[in-house]
Amino acid sequence: MDGDERLREEMMDGEFVDVVIIGAGISGIGAAYRIHEKNPHLSYTVLERRARIGGTWDLNRYPGIRSDSDIFTLSYPFEPWTRPENVADGPDIREYLTETARKHGIDSHIRFNTRVLSADWDSATDTWTVQTEQDGESPQSKTYRCRFLFFGTGYYNYDEPYRPDFPGIEQFTGDVVHPQHWPESLDYTGKRLVVIGSGATAVSMIPALTEKAGHVTMLQRSPTYILSTPRINPVVQLLRKVLPKRLGYAAARLYNTFFTVFVYAFARTAPRLSRAYVRGNARRNLPKGYPVDIHFKPRYDPWDQRLCAILDNDFYETIADGRLDVVTDQIDHIDADGIALRSGKRLDADIIITATGIQLQALGGVVLSVDGADVKPQDRFVYKEHMLEDVPNVAWCVGYINASWTLRADLTARAVANLLAYMDSHGYTHAYPHLGDKPMPEKPAWNINAGYVQRAGHVLPKSGTHRPWNVRHNYVLDVIDHRLDRIEESMVFGRALDRTVSSA
Template identity: 40%
Template sequence: MRRSPRRVLARSTVPTRVARPVGPTDHVDVLVVGAGISGIGAAWHLLTETRRSFAVVEARHEIGGTWDLFRYPGVRSDSDLYTFGFDFRPWEDDDAIASGEKIRDYLHATVADEGLRPFMQFHSRVVRAEWSTPDARWTVTVEDSRTGEVRVQTAGWIFAGTGYYRYEEGFTPNFTGLDAFTGQVIHPQHWPEDVTAESLAGKKVLVIGSGATAVTLVPALADGGAEVTMLQRTPTYVMPLPARDGFGVAAKKLLGVERGTVVTRYKSALVQRLSWAACRRWPAQAKKAIRAAQRKVAGDDVVLSPHFDPPYDPWDQRLCVAPDGDFFTTLREGRARVVTDEVDAFTRTGVRTKGGEHLEADVVVTATGFTVQPFGAIETLVDGEKFELTDHVAYRGLMLDGLPNFAFSIGYTNASWTLKVGLLCDYFVDLLRHMEVGGFDWVRPDLPADDGPDAVGRRPLLDFGAGYVQRSLDALPSQGDRAPWLMTMNWFADRRLLRRGDVDDSNLTFGRRASGGQV
């Protein structure tokens, strides 16, 4: 079920499936960078809802982004899949919290069934992009990630569906004595193919970290027979939730699969928003509710305090999900334990904590976070001048001031990533149609004057307490203090801003190639 047509050009007048795959050096109207969730979503919208030519370039060998990269045991969603799935292809599986394998299968089926793969060029890393206002086009340098060979491609637009993680390198602190450790050290972002949960049976595995990855790994490794210890510096809120959405199962039976999944998507988005709002409004009560849910699954014998008493309020950082309470069941059954302390140093046989405890380990998993890399680290120039991302402000969470014909996609931090991606893509194709109708070749957001009455204040782009975000704020653009410069984390507010509001406003400058003039 799709949304109703919006203002600029009626859906019935837009031919579908008019685009044709192009060669790796051909000019395209839109160059989509990345074949993960965002890139796949953008490609579908461009193919189905516009007349524009496009290509998708992907630095890796396959689609899926993080869902193809992450292969550690137990990898799964930390969001409800009814909202994490695309709005144009509802999630039909009964599992609302799904395995990485199911998510990869879903993405592959989407790309195959929607005819998107012919538009994708793999092993193609964008390293440089130069914008020319007189020509109204980007000149893009693309590097073959296998050979280093370079080619040049031109495009009218760039859509950066790159997320914000650096795929080549996860984050690992500079642990003292790491070289002395004689066991194996693994970062979950680069999990070895020959290491399975079963292959670690009988071994002592130390998982360092407390986020979603660690909470996922601990029960998966314990199920494989490993003796697991999770060492965390700071506790995290871990919420037991059903792996299956009973409402969704019932809705599909009652309304049919298509309508049932759409209804469940809206229900889940509303529940996510209300839960977040309640946690922010009544943090003390939220803490009590989370503790009660934990105790119900963990039983009376598991010591929850201080290991599950974060020094911050719920949703200052993202809550971790334990589907069907698997993490707490593992603790209750004695197949894993949690230690809350800091690493003092690695030893030959394990890790010594600052509290003086020595944790023996055959394998250490450093689930210590990600390295943030905005927009794929593309070197960007505008009319010969280097464009410094950190000097600029996000417009509608999609573009940056001063940067023409460049869109990006960053999802929600307090809800499913794909909810935001769908809205951004909707607005993007409407903007393209607005430019087509008006005969415009380029558009650029421009901030109001810094010293005027409408001056926009600046805030961090991601107003979020996660360590990987806080470490990287200096490398990110900013957001403003009011719409449309806010990077909102509210799907319902964004629906009004991106889907129902006007495409054009006083913050956008439009131009044409022939005259080079502004409108």
Template identity: 45%
Template sequence: MQDVDVVIVGAGISGIGAAYHLKTSCPDHSFVVFEGRDRLGGTWDLFRYPGIRSDSDMYTLGFAFKPWKGKTISDGATILAYLEETVEEFGLGPYLRFQHRVLAANWSSEARRWLVDVRTDAGEVERVRCKFLFMCSGYYDYARGYTPDFADMDRYGGTLVHPQHWPEDLDYTGKRVVVIGSGATAMTLVPAMAGKAAKVTMLQRSPTYVLDLPGQDPLAATAQRCLPERAAHVLSRWSSVTRTMAFFHFSKAAPKASKRLLMAGVRRALGPDYDVDTHFNPRYGPWDQRLCVVPDGDLFDAINSGQAEVVTDHVERFTETGLKLRSGAELDADIVVTATGLRMLIGGNIDFRRDGEPIVLKDHMAYKAMMVSDIPNMAICFGYTNASWTLKADLTAEYVCRLLQHMRGGGYEVCVPRIRGNFGSEQPFIDLSSGYIARAVDQMPKQGSKAPWRLRENYALDLVALRYSRVDDGVMEFSR
């Protein structure tokens, strides 16, 4: 049986960042990174649909320890190359184990270790024992995307595609394409396919807020030209953090004003004759769900050129040649893309147990949005929903390193968050109304309304709380 100090699950952005921090901040700790797929990169290797790009700026989606030098909003291939370069530059390759899928993890109170069962690239199941388990497997199911059970889908005679499983040989040249959805994936696909397809229609049940941003931030571009690399990186990163946080809090404090601002931007882009109220006027408030970024107005350009259109209606059923809508209208389509969302999967579909008994996350409370009440020696990396994922991933990895150093320095073997006193009111872990989150509420722990049980969604506050506050805070229980 292999023994290591830390097992990291996942070799995407979170897992690579965690490996860097462990190697540099905890050089006396052994660790291994298990990745079920045959390549690193996670999201940026899995998704291959046209136009795949970041929906956060790369100065914050990139790592704090490795400056991003490209465009603000970047394509998936460039992001994957950046991750591969990170692994090479910092010597992380020897720690990665590809085609090693973690099947189960059982905390043994007697051994004071996690017993982790892994299916290896040889197809065998091996057991690894570790002191600490660091889950960096993301938040959605890599095996399956979400597609509603539309009526008569089996009658459709064209090509049906989910973006998560995009066929490499799919030729949409001159084809009529309908993209069902109104999220970031749909708004990426439509302009990317519009120049080649005969017509691309984005079919949505209800509108989403859209924010037009430049593909290259002028301030960041100027900083890269005029300042040393590290100074340009810090300036670009904090400029983005500040603007994102300011707009989020403005939207929550003054939703009507924020909505007017967003709607005015769409009207400017599409002109006075476009029916903005039907197609780009959501029923909910700004940041009740994630905003969609449209870099350099590419979606609006595709609509204005006539190569793309937006239809706001409900799918009644599929037909042999396309879709019948609730309004009675029909859409003919050679290709239908179901950009209808993700299936959230917290914990990578691993069978978690404690002394053989199943661990049910919804019965627990999230501590600092990264650990779970009464579950020893485990952290789960979960990034921000109102900003870049990596901002929180970096802070989480830093905190885990501080925690491990504190344990080693004090001779502790076990750390476990305990609910002591008043945590306030019990609330869902994520305060968004998006469908993919609502469908997965039973998978997630709860949060409280008071620290440290509250999910802040505020990078500046988390920076102080996770980088500088005491690890031994009276809530985390340590034992030898």
């Protein structure tokens, strides 16, 4: 049997496309657009485990869900955001993604309710075999085959958020809810709510919760940096008003990009001034005599952990008008009626909300293998922030920790589109980054002290200390590298062992 006959026979065993994209959220939709834009002749399929487009913005449905970065850099450069908000609510972001997919014909390529279980690379044919399970009353298995695999799965576990083992929580007679799995039927009207945690999820949901709850208490072990930003930015609105539509959108995007870069750079180079600014804003918006230094003075420097954004000081307003109490303490145990604290105080509650964070997960939990040998992402160096050392024809999109997800996601999608075009023009059927025998010092891929990183940083690929193996969170330098990118750098290209180059 020659190579062409072998590939044709294998294609009969499963649906074949040039590119399989896993995930129909921001990363997956953006990748589909960029890959098709650069390579219109390539076929692609998007596999989405959920029933709707959106990814994170479909999964998270808790009250107050919104972005914690501006929407102009979170939206795509090729599809302008038309609403007035500078920070957008979750349902509006999901609607934007749905409309973008519909407008560009991407939605017809999506296979919903399709969970990807595993993917195995065959070096004889240079194809990935992707095993999936379709949700339904009687789950069915289906196989896809492709030349290139793009993971738009994000970096956290959708099924299992982080749930600390709080002593006695099983004794609590009320509801215990994690925001990642918010029950839409939950009625908290007039109830006493205790929100455990003080990260981005907690500070975004609390103002919304206080609109219906009887009272809300935020229980934190230690303070978090909180920075207020306007929901509707007057500078951005002016740019959009005086400039033509697309130019105004580009200007708004550029303004927000530089603002984000400036805030991060200022915080890292002048931490004492940054601390003073954040503390001063809290003092101005909280009641006179409020213990700011107990509840809003973190022990670490700004951006050692991610800053939490609030809108128009709404979080502080809920404290000022008595709808929210902030308690800085630790849990001793939980009983039938609430939470007993180590200080000896207690918090009675009808509902406990555990805004305790996420769990990191590589590649959406998909089991990856090459010629039957398992690939452990944590054992591989990451190349140009999106490919894995010695793993052919695969990319994984992971956004920034200090800026909008889409800024890096779009760079990743365009880099993959360029790589595919290069391979196609040279007749290559595989490409993979190769470090070689030269020793490479290792550093953390994420230089942030967030709990979810400290708990499970070992699941991430390794970062080297110099390009193209250095994972950095610097959009400006990444843009420069993208413009000057040398596709051949540290890459191995070739054709299938049986000389099967075309899928035709």
